[in-house]
Amino acid sequence: MRERQPLQFRNMSDATQHTNIGILQRFRLHGKRALVTGAATGLGAAIAIALAEAGASVACHGNRRAAEQTAETIRSKGGEAVAFSADLSHTASPEALVNHTLEAFGGIDILVNNAGTIIRHEAAEYPLEDWMTVLQVNLTSVFQLSQLVAKGMIERGGGKIVNIASLLSFQGGIRVPAYAASKGGVAQLTKALANEWASKGIQVNAIAPGYMRTENTSALQADETRNRQILERIPAARWGEADDLTGAAVFLSSPASDYITGAILNVDGGWLAR
Numbered sequence: 001m002r003e004r005q006p007l008q009f010r011n012m013s014d015a016t017q018h019t020n021i022g023i024l025q026r027f028r029l030h031g032k033r034a035l036v037t038g039a040a041t042g043l044g045a046a047i048a049i050a051l052a053e054a055g056a057s058v059a060c061h062g063n064r065r066a067a068e069q070t071a072e073t074i075r076s077k078g079g080e081a082v083a084f085s086a087d088l089s090h091t092a093s094p095e096a097l098v099n100h101t102l103e104a105f106g107g108i109d110i111l112v113n114n115a116g117t118i119i120r121h122e123a124a125e126y127p128l129e130d131w132m133t134v135l136q137v138n139l140t141s142v143f144q145l146s147q148l149v150a151k152g153m154i155e156r157g158g159g160k161i162v163n164i165a166s167l168l169s170f171q172g173g174i175r176v177p178a179y180a181a182s183k184g185g186v187a188q189l190t191k192a193l194a195n196e197w198a199s200k201g202i203q204v205n206a207i208a209p210g211y212m213r214t215e216n217t218s219a220l221q222a223d224e225t226r227n228r229q230i231l232e233r234i235p236a237a238r239w240g241e242a243d244d245l246t247g248a249a250v251f252l253s254s255p256a257s258d259y260i261t262g263a264i265l266n267v268d269g270g271w272l273a274r
Protein backbone atom coordinates (compact mmCIF):
# COMPACT_ATOMS: atom_id res chain seq x y z
CA MET A 1 0.00 0.00 0.00
CA ARG A 2 1.33 3.46 -0.90
CA GLU A 3 2.18 5.57 2.15
CA ARG A 4 -0.25 8.47 2.51
CA GLN A 5 1.33 11.92 2.31
CA PRO A 6 0.69 14.24 5.26
CA LEU A 7 -2.22 16.57 4.58
CA GLN A 8 -1.19 20.13 3.79
CA PHE A 9 -3.40 22.84 5.24
CA ARG A 10 -3.48 26.19 3.47
CA ASN A 11 -5.32 28.45 5.90
CA MET A 12 -4.05 27.61 9.34
CA SER A 13 -4.42 29.59 12.50
CA ASP A 14 -1.26 30.03 14.56
CA ALA A 15 -2.68 27.63 17.10
CA THR A 16 -2.84 24.74 14.65
CA GLN A 17 0.09 25.41 12.36
CA HIS A 18 2.32 22.62 13.61
CA THR A 19 -0.20 20.12 12.18
CA ASN A 20 1.33 21.13 8.86
CA ILE A 21 4.27 18.79 9.45
CA GLY A 22 1.93 15.80 9.46
CA ILE A 23 0.82 13.87 12.50
CA LEU A 24 3.17 10.93 12.07
CA GLN A 25 6.12 13.30 11.65
CA ARG A 26 5.43 14.55 15.15
CA PHE A 27 6.33 11.12 16.55
CA ARG A 28 9.76 11.21 14.90
CA LEU A 29 12.83 11.45 17.13
CA HIS A 30 15.46 12.14 14.49
CA GLY A 31 18.33 14.23 15.82
CA LYS A 32 17.31 13.56 19.45
CA ARG A 33 19.68 12.04 21.99
CA ALA A 34 18.23 9.72 24.60
CA LEU A 35 19.44 8.05 27.79
CA VAL A 36 17.46 4.97 28.87
CA THR A 37 18.28 3.40 32.22
CA GLY A 38 17.89 -0.33 32.81
CA ALA A 39 18.13 -0.90 29.06
CA ALA A 40 19.87 -4.29 29.17
CA THR A 41 16.65 -6.19 29.77
CA GLY A 42 12.86 -6.20 29.71
CA LEU A 43 10.94 -2.97 29.32
CA GLY A 44 14.04 -0.76 29.15
CA ALA A 45 15.57 -2.73 26.27
CA ALA A 46 12.30 -2.55 24.31
CA ILE A 47 12.01 1.20 24.97
CA ALA A 48 15.62 1.88 23.94
CA ILE A 49 15.15 -0.02 20.67
CA ALA A 50 11.82 1.73 19.99
CA LEU A 51 13.31 5.20 20.55
CA ALA A 52 16.10 4.29 18.13
CA GLU A 53 13.58 3.02 15.57
CA ALA A 54 11.85 6.41 15.87
CA GLY A 55 15.19 8.06 15.04
CA ALA A 56 16.91 8.85 18.35
CA SER A 57 20.54 8.12 19.24
CA VAL A 58 20.36 6.08 22.42
CA ALA A 59 22.67 5.64 25.40
CA CYS A 60 21.70 2.28 26.89
CA HIS A 61 22.43 1.90 30.58
CA GLY A 62 22.99 -1.46 32.24
CA ASN A 63 23.99 -2.63 35.70
CA ARG A 64 24.79 -6.27 36.50
CA ARG A 65 24.11 -7.10 32.87
CA ALA A 66 25.70 -4.73 30.40
CA ALA A 67 23.40 -3.07 27.86
CA GLU A 68 25.88 -3.64 25.02
CA GLN A 69 23.53 -6.24 23.48
CA THR A 70 20.73 -3.65 23.25
CA ALA A 71 23.13 -1.11 21.76
CA GLU A 72 24.32 -3.74 19.27
CA THR A 73 20.71 -4.52 18.26
CA ILE A 74 20.16 -0.81 17.58
CA ARG A 75 23.36 -0.51 15.56
CA SER A 76 22.48 -3.64 13.56
CA LYS A 77 19.24 -1.88 12.51
CA GLY A 78 21.24 1.15 11.36
CA GLY A 79 20.76 3.27 14.49
CA GLU A 80 23.28 4.98 16.74
CA ALA A 81 23.79 3.63 20.26
CA VAL A 82 26.33 3.42 23.06
CA ALA A 83 26.24 1.39 26.28
CA PHE A 84 27.31 2.31 29.81
CA SER A 85 27.18 0.51 33.14
CA ALA A 86 26.39 2.05 36.51
CA ASP A 87 25.01 0.75 39.80
CA LEU A 88 22.31 3.29 40.64
CA SER A 89 22.17 2.14 44.26
CA HIS A 90 25.24 4.37 44.74
CA THR A 91 24.51 8.08 45.00
CA ALA A 92 27.55 8.99 42.86
CA SER A 93 26.45 6.87 39.86
CA PRO A 94 23.89 9.21 38.24
CA GLU A 95 26.46 11.95 37.71
CA ALA A 96 28.97 9.54 36.17
CA LEU A 97 26.31 8.08 33.88
CA VAL A 98 25.14 11.50 32.68
CA ASN A 99 28.75 12.61 32.11
CA HIS A 100 29.49 9.51 30.00
CA THR A 101 26.38 10.16 27.90
CA LEU A 102 27.23 13.84 27.45
CA GLU A 103 30.74 12.88 26.35
CA ALA A 104 29.27 10.50 23.76
CA PHE A 105 26.38 12.62 22.44
CA GLY A 106 27.06 16.22 23.55
CA GLY A 107 23.59 16.54 25.10
CA ILE A 108 20.56 14.62 26.33
CA ASP A 109 17.12 15.50 24.91
CA ILE A 110 15.20 12.51 26.27
CA LEU A 111 15.68 10.76 29.61
CA VAL A 112 13.79 7.54 30.32
CA ASN A 113 14.09 6.59 33.99
CA ASN A 114 13.29 2.91 33.68
CA ALA A 115 15.78 1.11 35.99
CA GLY A 116 14.04 -0.30 39.02
CA THR A 117 14.40 -2.98 41.63
CA ILE A 118 11.98 -4.84 43.86
CA ILE A 119 12.87 -6.55 47.16
CA ARG A 120 10.17 -8.52 48.98
CA HIS A 121 9.87 -8.94 52.77
CA GLU A 122 7.06 -8.72 55.32
CA ALA A 123 6.76 -5.04 56.30
CA ALA A 124 7.39 -5.85 59.98
CA GLU A 125 10.74 -7.43 59.15
CA TYR A 126 11.79 -5.22 56.22
CA PRO A 127 15.56 -4.57 56.63
CA LEU A 128 16.43 -0.88 56.52
CA GLU A 129 19.31 -1.63 54.17
CA ASP A 130 16.93 -3.10 51.56
CA TRP A 131 14.54 -0.18 52.04
CA MET A 132 17.40 2.26 51.35
CA THR A 133 18.52 0.33 48.25
CA VAL A 134 15.03 0.27 46.72
CA LEU A 135 14.42 3.96 47.49
CA GLN A 136 17.83 4.95 46.07
CA VAL A 137 17.46 2.98 42.82
CA ASN A 138 13.75 3.60 42.17
CA LEU A 139 13.29 7.15 43.43
CA THR A 140 16.41 9.08 44.49
CA SER A 141 18.39 8.19 41.36
CA VAL A 142 15.38 9.25 39.27
CA PHE A 143 15.51 12.66 40.95
CA GLN A 144 19.30 12.90 40.58
CA LEU A 145 19.28 11.93 36.89
CA SER A 146 16.38 14.28 36.13
CA GLN A 147 18.10 17.15 37.92
CA LEU A 148 21.39 16.57 36.10
CA VAL A 149 19.79 16.19 32.67
CA ALA A 150 17.39 19.12 33.14
CA LYS A 151 20.29 21.56 33.40
CA GLY A 152 21.15 21.10 29.70
CA MET A 153 17.47 20.89 28.73
CA ILE A 154 16.78 24.23 30.41
CA GLU A 155 19.74 25.80 28.58
CA ARG A 156 18.49 24.45 25.24
CA GLY A 157 14.85 25.33 25.99
CA GLY A 158 13.30 21.88 26.11
CA GLY A 159 13.42 18.14 26.63
CA LYS A 160 11.44 15.07 27.62
CA ILE A 161 11.62 13.04 30.81
CA VAL A 162 9.68 9.78 30.99
CA ASN A 163 9.58 7.94 34.30
CA ILE A 164 8.50 4.34 34.62
CA ALA A 165 6.05 4.22 37.49
CA SER A 166 3.87 1.21 38.39
CA LEU A 167 0.41 0.08 39.43
CA LEU A 168 1.99 0.35 42.88
CA SER A 169 2.19 4.11 42.34
CA PHE A 170 -1.55 3.85 43.14
CA GLN A 171 -1.94 0.59 45.08
CA GLY A 172 -0.06 -0.71 48.11
CA GLY A 173 0.82 -4.28 47.14
CA ILE A 174 1.83 -6.96 49.63
CA ARG A 175 5.36 -7.53 51.00
CA VAL A 176 6.71 -4.68 48.85
CA PRO A 177 6.46 -1.56 51.06
CA ALA A 178 9.70 -0.01 49.75
CA TYR A 179 8.71 -0.62 46.12
CA ALA A 180 5.22 0.85 46.65
CA ALA A 181 6.63 3.86 48.51
CA SER A 182 9.25 4.46 45.81
CA LYS A 183 6.80 4.14 42.90
CA GLY A 184 4.24 6.34 44.67
CA GLY A 185 7.12 8.80 45.01
CA VAL A 186 7.93 8.51 41.30
CA ALA A 187 4.37 9.55 40.41
CA GLN A 188 4.52 12.55 42.76
CA LEU A 189 8.03 13.51 41.63
CA THR A 190 6.79 13.40 38.01
CA LYS A 191 4.14 16.00 38.84
CA ALA A 192 6.49 18.15 40.96
CA LEU A 193 9.15 18.33 38.21
CA ALA A 194 6.50 18.83 35.52
CA ASN A 195 5.17 21.89 37.36
CA GLU A 196 8.59 23.48 37.76
CA TRP A 197 9.91 22.77 34.28
CA ALA A 198 6.80 23.19 32.05
CA SER A 199 7.65 26.83 31.43
CA LYS A 200 11.18 25.77 30.34
CA GLY A 201 9.78 23.56 27.57
CA ILE A 202 10.47 20.30 29.44
CA GLN A 203 7.68 17.75 29.70
CA VAL A 204 7.90 15.26 32.55
CA ASN A 205 5.51 12.32 32.37
CA ALA A 206 5.30 8.77 33.64
CA ILE A 207 4.12 5.45 32.32
CA ALA A 208 2.51 3.07 34.79
CA PRO A 209 2.90 -0.44 33.38
CA GLY A 210 0.50 -3.12 34.54
CA TYR A 211 1.55 -6.76 34.84
CA MET A 212 4.22 -7.13 32.17
CA ARG A 213 5.90 -10.39 31.24
CA THR A 214 9.53 -9.65 32.26
CA GLU A 215 12.11 -11.05 34.67
CA ASN A 216 10.81 -8.63 37.27
CA THR A 217 7.54 -10.62 37.40
CA SER A 218 8.92 -14.11 36.72
CA ALA A 219 8.07 -15.30 40.26
CA LEU A 220 4.43 -14.20 39.83
CA GLN A 221 4.19 -15.80 36.40
CA ALA A 222 5.54 -19.07 37.79
CA ASP A 223 3.10 -19.12 40.74
CA GLU A 224 0.02 -20.88 39.32
CA THR A 225 -2.46 -19.36 41.76
CA ARG A 226 -1.15 -15.79 41.54
CA ASN A 227 -0.88 -16.06 37.75
CA ARG A 228 -4.56 -17.13 37.52
CA GLN A 229 -5.70 -14.42 39.95
CA ILE A 230 -3.81 -11.76 38.00
CA LEU A 231 -5.19 -12.87 34.64
CA GLU A 232 -8.74 -12.97 36.01
CA ARG A 233 -8.38 -9.36 37.17
CA ILE A 234 -6.94 -7.91 33.93
CA PRO A 235 -9.74 -6.83 31.55
CA ALA A 236 -7.48 -7.54 28.55
CA ALA A 237 -7.05 -11.08 29.99
CA ARG A 238 -3.34 -11.32 29.24
CA TRP A 239 0.02 -10.23 30.60
CA GLY A 240 1.51 -7.17 28.91
CA GLU A 241 4.52 -7.66 26.65
CA ALA A 242 7.46 -5.25 26.61
CA ASP A 243 6.38 -4.01 23.19
CA ASP A 244 3.01 -2.97 24.61
CA LEU A 245 4.86 -0.13 26.33
CA THR A 246 6.87 1.19 23.42
CA GLY A 247 4.12 3.24 21.74
CA ALA A 248 3.55 5.18 24.95
CA ALA A 249 7.30 5.67 25.43
CA VAL A 250 7.85 7.03 21.91
CA PHE A 251 4.74 9.24 22.21
CA LEU A 252 5.87 10.78 25.51
CA SER A 253 9.39 11.29 24.10
CA SER A 254 8.18 13.02 20.96
CA PRO A 255 6.77 16.41 19.92
CA ALA A 256 3.36 14.67 19.61
CA SER A 257 3.06 15.01 23.41
CA ASP A 258 4.34 18.58 23.75
CA TYR A 259 1.24 19.79 25.65
CA ILE A 260 1.18 16.79 28.01
CA THR A 261 3.09 17.12 31.24
CA GLY A 262 2.68 15.74 34.75
CA ALA A 263 0.61 12.84 33.42
CA ILE A 264 0.76 9.20 34.47
CA LEU A 265 -0.22 7.06 31.50
CA ASN A 266 -1.44 3.62 32.53
CA VAL A 267 -0.48 0.81 30.18
CA ASP A 268 -2.14 -1.99 32.09
CA GLY A 269 -4.71 -3.79 29.91
CA GLY A 270 -7.41 -2.00 31.91
CA TRP A 271 -6.35 -3.12 35.42
CA LEU A 272 -6.83 0.28 37.07
CA ALA A 273 -10.08 0.96 35.25
CA ARG A 274 -11.68 -2.09 36.82
Ligand code: NAP
Binds near residue numbers: 087166
Ligand atom coordinates in the same frame (compact mmCIF):
# COMPACT_ATOMS: atom_id res chain seq x y z
P1 NAP B 1 13.86 -5.96 34.70
O1 NAP B 1 14.07 -6.68 33.42
O2 NAP B 1 14.25 -6.59 35.98
O3 NAP B 1 14.51 -4.53 34.55
C1 NAP B 1 14.93 -3.74 35.61
C2 NAP B 1 16.16 -2.99 35.16
O4 NAP B 1 16.60 -2.15 36.22
C3 NAP B 1 17.29 -3.96 34.85
O5 NAP B 1 17.88 -3.59 33.62
C4 NAP B 1 18.22 -3.79 36.02
O6 NAP B 1 19.58 -3.99 35.66
C5 NAP B 1 17.99 -2.36 36.41
N1 NAP B 1 18.43 -2.19 37.79
C6 NAP B 1 18.04 -2.89 38.87
N2 NAP B 1 18.79 -2.54 39.94
C7 NAP B 1 19.65 -1.59 39.50
C8 NAP B 1 20.70 -0.86 40.12
N3 NAP B 1 21.04 -1.03 41.40
N4 NAP B 1 21.41 0.01 39.37
C9 NAP B 1 21.11 0.17 38.06
N5 NAP B 1 20.15 -0.51 37.42
C10 NAP B 1 19.44 -1.37 38.14
O7 NAP B 1 12.31 -5.61 34.87
P2 NAP B 1 11.32 -4.70 34.04
O8 NAP B 1 10.00 -5.28 34.27
O9 NAP B 1 11.79 -4.51 32.66
O10 NAP B 1 11.36 -3.33 34.86
C11 NAP B 1 11.61 -2.07 34.27
C12 NAP B 1 10.89 -1.00 35.07
O11 NAP B 1 9.48 -1.21 34.96
C13 NAP B 1 11.21 -1.00 36.56
O12 NAP B 1 11.27 0.34 37.02
C14 NAP B 1 9.99 -1.69 37.15
O13 NAP B 1 9.78 -1.32 38.48
C15 NAP B 1 8.91 -1.19 36.23
N6 NAP B 1 7.68 -1.98 36.22
C16 NAP B 1 7.66 -3.26 35.76
C17 NAP B 1 6.47 -3.94 35.76
C18 NAP B 1 6.36 -5.35 35.25
O14 NAP B 1 5.27 -5.93 35.34
N7 NAP B 1 7.38 -5.95 34.71
C19 NAP B 1 5.31 -3.35 36.23
C20 NAP B 1 5.38 -2.06 36.70
C21 NAP B 1 6.56 -1.37 36.68
P3 NAP B 1 20.38 -5.27 36.23
O15 NAP B 1 19.44 -6.42 36.13
O16 NAP B 1 21.56 -5.37 35.36
O17 NAP B 1 20.71 -4.95 37.66
